Amino acid sequence: MKNITVDKSQAQTKQPGNEYEMHPTPVTIRQSYKGSEKLKNKIVLLTGGDSGIGKSIAVHFAREGANIALVYFNEEQDAEHTKLEVENEGQQCFLIKGDIKNEQFCISAVENTITRFGSLNCIINNAAMQFPEDNIEHIKTENLRTTFETNIFPYFYMVKAAIKYLKSEDTIINTTSVTAYRGSEHLIDYASTKGAIVSFTRSLSKSLAQKGIRVNAVAPGPIWTPLIPATFNGEDLEKFGKDVPLGRPGQPAEVGPAYVYLASIDSSYMTGQVLHINGGEIIGG
Incomplete structure (x- = not known):
């Protein structure tokens, strides 16, 4: 990927933000990325899937053969565009707003996913x-309260609701951040939630290992x-x-x-781990 020139004059007044307003537009998937049915017929429930990393996950998973239940907050235009991109890959995308x-x-998001697709393989x-x-x-x-109630509490909510539907070889994937490892002087509360996600991942992996999840x-x-x-901004x-x-x-x-x-069988001997995709910053853990 080439470097990008960011228009520093752009500013959005609310979170989580709209992708269609960004300059330049983020790259969701490389044209050269070729799917190989790694996730054929898998059912995936994805939060924050309307844009950014979530959108990229949805489109990559669709190219690999998965159907997506996509949870979003209020970003209607972005969510509909992501749905279209998933469908262009020949897969289904079920939008869940809330x-x-x-x-x-x-709980309702999980149950609605089961009603729509009949099963669930990946959270x-x-x-x-x-x-x-x-x-x-x-x-x-x-x-502070909003950051914790958005960034870590729902991880518990979703897994608690979904665990009865997951079986051996199914997966749970959590998005943490480099800030969990190196800290951030201007994102103290955000970095703290991301640290909690690392601990959540490690602890939950031990809890579910015997079930093969x-x-x-x-x-x-x-x-x-x-x-x-x-x-x-600026x-x-x-x-x-x-x-x-x-x-x-x-x-x-x-x-x-x-x-x-x-999410695929390629990582069948990996659990409780974190992959670091951060542009080369060396961190511990």
């Missing part, structure tokens, strides 16, 4: 929010998604991703294949 902070909604917890603040004293209690995670670095213009936006060894932000298309690997 707020994952509500446990009952998460991908991906949705997230962030509210940058340079000083812990400036973190609003409301934003594998649990892994992906820790992206700076990826060009709607969350970025929705939370940064010079911060222009500098985004340029401080990693590869010198540029990543594209969603560079992250999606990692989820394919973790």
Whole structure:
């Protein structure tokens, strides 16, 4: 992937942001990516799947033969476009609109997926929010609560609701972040939730190992998604991703294949692990 020139004047006023408003538009999947039925007939429930990394996951999984139940908040245009892209791959995409902070909604999302497709093979917890603040004293209690209730609580809700439908060789994949490992002075609460996701992944993997259900995670670095213009602007936006060894932000298309690997038989001897896709930043763990 080539470096991108970010229009630093763009700004979005609400999260999680709209992909159709971004300049440049994120790359969802490489034209050269060829599916090989790695996920043929698999049923996947994906949160935050309307845009960014989630959209890339949905399209890659569809190219590999999976049908998608796609959970989104209120990004109608992005969600419909992702649905169209999944259908263009010859697969089904079932849109589920709602707020994952509500446990009952998460339960309903799982049940509606079962009603629509008859089974469930993979849960991908991906949705997230962030509210940058340079000083812990400036973190609003409301934003702190929203960050935790969006970024980690639904991981529990979804798995609790879905676990009775999952069987041996099925998978759970969680989206954490490089900030869980190196920290972030301006995303203290967000980084804390991402650290919790790492611990959740490791602990849940041990809990479900005897059932043959594998649990892994992906820790992206700076990826060009709607969350970025929705939370940064000006010079911060222009500098985004340029401080990693590869010198540029990543594209969603560079992250999606990692989820394919973790959901497929190719990773059959992997559980409790985190894949680091961060432009070359060396971190522990």
